[in-house]
Amino acid sequence: MTESSLIAADRPATENAAESADAILEMRNLSRVFTRQPVLAETLLKLAGRAPDIPVLRAVRSVNLSVQRGEVLGLAGESGCGKSTLGRMMTGILPASEGTVSYEGADVATLRGAALKDFTLGVQMVFQDPYSSLNPRQRVAAILAEPLTVHRPDLSRAQINARVDAALEEVGLDVSYRDRFPHQFSGGQRQRIGIARALIVEPQFLVCDEPIAALDVSIQAQVINLFLELRRKRNLTYLFVSHDLSVVRHMADRVAIMYLGEIVELAPTAELFADPKHPYTRTLLEQIPSVRNRKRSFSTVKGELPSPLNPPSGCPFHPRCPAAMPQCSVDAPQLQQIAPGRTVSCHLYDKDKTLT
Amino acid sequence: MAAPNTRLDRDEIVAVRQPLTNTPQRRAMLGKLKRRPSVRNSLIALLVITLIGLCLPFFAQQDPYDLTSFSVMDNRMPPMSESFDGMVFWLGTDGQGRDMLSAILYGMRISLLVGLVSTALALIIGVSVGLVAAVLGGRIEALLMRLVDFVLGFPSILVALVLLAMIGRGVDKVILAIVMVQWANYARIMRSSALSERRKEYVEAAHNLGYSTGRVMFRHVMPNSLSAVLVLATVQIASAITLEATLSFLGVGVPVTEPSLGLLVANGFDYLMSGAYWISFYPGIALLILIFSLNLVGDRLRTALDPKRS
Numbered sequence: 001m002t003e004s005s006l007i008a009a010d011r012p013a014t015e016n017a018a019e020s021a022d023a024i025l026e027m028r029n030l031s032r033v034f035t036r037q038p039v040l041a042e043t044l045l046k047l048a049g050r051a052p053d054i055p056v057l058r059a060v061r062s063v064n065l066s067v068q069r070g071e072v073l074g075l076a077g078e079s080g081c082g083k084s085t086l087g088r089m090m091t092g093i094l095p096a097s098e099g100t101v102s103y104e105g106a107d108v109a110t111l112r113g114a115a116l117k118d119f120t121l122g123v124q125m126v127f128q129d130p131y132s133s134l135n136p137r138q139r140v141a142a143i144l145a146e147p148l149t150v151h152r153p154d155l156s157r158a159q160i161n162a163r164v165d166a167a168l169e170e171v172g173l174d175v176s177y178r179d180r181f182p183h184q185f186s187g188g189q190r191q192r193i194g195i196a197r198a199l200i201v202e203p204q205f206l207v208c209d210e211p212i213a214a215l216d217v218s219i220q221a222q223v224i225n226l227f228l229e230l231r232r233k234r235n236l237t238y239l240f241v242s243h244d245l246s247v248v249r250h251m252a253d254r255v256a257i258m259y260l261g262e263i264v265e266l267a268p269t270a271e272l273f274a275d276p277k278h279p280y281t282r283t284l285l286e287q288i289p290s291v292r293n294r295k296r297s298f299s300t301v302k303g304e305l306p307s308p309l310n311p312p313s314g315c316p317f318h319p320r321c322p323a324a325m326p327q328c329s330v331d332a333p334q335l336q337q338i339a340p341g342r343t344v345s346c347h348l349y350d351k352d353k354t355l356t
Numbered sequence: 357m358a359a360p361n362t363r364l365d366r367d368e369i370v371a372v373r374q375p376l377t378n379t380p381q382r383r384a385m386l387g388k389l390k391r392r393p394s395v396r397n398s399l400i401a402l403l404v405i406t407l408i409g410l411c412l413p414f415f416a417q418q419d420p421y422d423l424t425s426f427s428v429m430d431n432r433m434p435p436m437s438e439s440f441d442g443m444v445f446w447l448g449t450d451g452q453g454r455d456m457l458s459a460i461l462y463g464m465r466i467s468l469l470v471g472l473v474s475t476a477l478a479l480i481i482g483v484s485v486g487l488v489a490a491v492l493g494g495r496i497e498a499l500l501m502r503l504v505d506f507v508l509g510f511p512s513i514l515v516a517l518v519l520l521a522m523i524g525r526g527v528d529k530v531i532l533a534i535v536m537v538q539w540a541n542y543a544r545i546m547r548s549s550a551l552s553e554r555r556k557e558y559v560e561a562a563h564n565l566g567y568s569t570g571r572v573m574f575r576h577v578m579p580n581s582l583s584a585v586l587v588l589a590t591v592q593i594a595s596a597i598t599l600e601a602t603l604s605f606l607g608v609g610v611p612v613t614e615p616s617l618g619l620l621v622a623n624g625f626d627y628l629m630s631g632a633y634w635i636s637f638y639p640g641i642a643l644l645i646l647i648f649s650l651n652l653v654g655d656r657l658r659t660a661l662d663p664k665r666s
Contacts, residue, residue: 088560091564092564093560093563093564117566120564120565120566121565121566124564124565125560125561125564127557127560127561128557129557132556132557132558133556133557133558133560133561134558135558135562135576135579135580136558136580137579137580146565146567146575147565147566150565150566150567150568150571151566194561197561197565201565201566
């Protein structure tokens with residue numbers, strides 16, 4: 001632990017640059033702020049020279065992350081930490097406020113025409129809520145055929161039908177379901193339809209935004225296995241967003257831990273779960289219940305998740321951190337590499353510090 | 357499959373929001389519509405009125421638009437009296453000797469026509485404006501919605517009066533005037549339901565699949581936000597008929613040669629004090645039944661479509 005931390009660098013981009021040769025999607029200093037439109041009175045105040053205070057929510061703050069071709073990148077954190085916002089920026093549903101997303105080396109903000117279509121269809125999304133992610137007035141066959149009729153005018157009706165049937169079979173649904181409406185399915189089946197819709201445009205990269213959080217526990221395992229099977233068959237890349245660490249552990253090759261819009265730790269799955277570095281990751285992992293020692297007492301993470309409208313100074317985690325130092329409330333730590341493939345953003349691992 | 361309670365509740369809500377093409381929901385809705393006798397009677401009344409309107413010549417014993425078919429000799433005859441050629445005037449005659457029953461039937465047809473056509477046109481305009489405002493947002497939305505506020509800010513009868521005073525009388529002009537004052541209602545409702553629909557994940561998915569804005573707007577957002585507007589429309593038919601009757605009563609609506617119910621009431625108004633009550637009274641009753649039925653059915657439809665009530 002001690003030797004490796006000496007490689008620390010305060011330039012977060014170095015690691016990404018080294019890996020970018022095979023990166024399918026790369027994010028640099030990516031931020032997203034949400035604010036509301038000024039109402040008329042506030043616009044008038046502004047004209048009068050007294051700018052009003054409109055609250056600004058920083059959902060994602062300067063994230064640097066790259067997704068390697070073929071990997072499953074897990075993204076975990078408490079609810080409200082910006083996981084879904086980050087996922088939506090990766091698919092292009094939400095534009096970035098600052099920073100860039102590059103798809104196969106090209107900044108997606110500059111893409112036009114066929115290149116833009118390649119990106120849009122190449123990065124698809126599976127949504128959290130299977131009850132609102134399907135158009136309630138379209139039959140399953142129409143939901144699955146629409147992307148093809150829009151983007152593949154060269155296909156005949158019969159070819160499209162054949163592909164719709166193949167897509168249904170691929171996600172484990174009976175072909176006879178094609179004329180049903182979404183409400184005639186269970187949550188797990190709806191999620192399968194959502195997956196089939198994303199896959200029918202043959203994407204390379206699938207952003208899964210808590211795809212199993214809304215499902216029954218008994219169904220969760222089936223859908224997870226479907227994801228793993230599809231990955232093997234189609235050589236897909238996943239970003240798997242979840243607040244369930246056991247699912248992330250099962251699925252992911254690498255895991256990024258987010259806290260209040262920032263990535264605080266990034267490591268290969270086995271290493272992260274064996275030896276978490278960031279105090280936040282440690283507290284998160286302590287919360288996983290285990291069957292083996294059921295008499296354990298749980299120490300909750302003290303305090304509440306601070307409001308992203310008014311984040312704490314310095315390190316965002318310092319008010320709740322068990323290892324907080326005076327420096328933490330002043331200085332925001334940068335992501336630094338502490339071992340090959342492992343980065344963490346915490347002052348405990350600053351190179352000139354002796355570690356506890 | 358012991359699903360948690362929340363899931364079950366959710367399924368129920370989703371089920372009620374479904375399109376009417378599905379038999380269980382349609383059956384439940386029609387059941388709800390039929391359960392109350394007043395609503396059932398209204399439905400029957402509406403059906404009868406529509407039927408009569410469609411095949412009028414079979415029901416009316418006289419064509420009130422044909423000046424040769426009636427004689428001024430028969431003017432102001434009380435109900436149940438007989439004309440010199442043996443025809444019975446069930447509801448009496450007006451000042452020109454027209455059979456009131458035939459005039460009411462023809463008037464109802466005009467009232468219904470004006471109500472349906474103007475509501476349909478206002479619906480199309482309002483839905484498009486509301487949808488465009490909700491989906492495009494920004495300056496376009498601000499502009500359109502301020503226009504809506506502007507239209508809604510004036511009393512509709514005043515706007516219609518001024519408009520008709522400028523462009524003259526006629527069934528088509530009355531329809532135009534009613535559309536001008538009513539489209540804004542639909543636009544506002546459509547915008548708000550489209551706004552809430554637009555935030556749902558299936559719309560995000562549609563954008564993410566690279567569909568054009570127009571396709572997302574008309575294929576995905578519109579079908580799912582129409583139900584509130586359609587319920588409003590059933591009630592608005594009645595208010596369109598009322599507005600037309602009011603305008604005709606005030607003398608700026610339909611021309612005298614094509615009397616609607618409102619104009620018939622206005623014609624009889626002069627004779628009311630001289631004892632010939634039937635000229636105003638029966639068209640008024642007909643108008644009442646028409647509007648009352650439309651309102652009851654519309655109101656019940658709203659209850660039936662609302663998952664929280666009923």
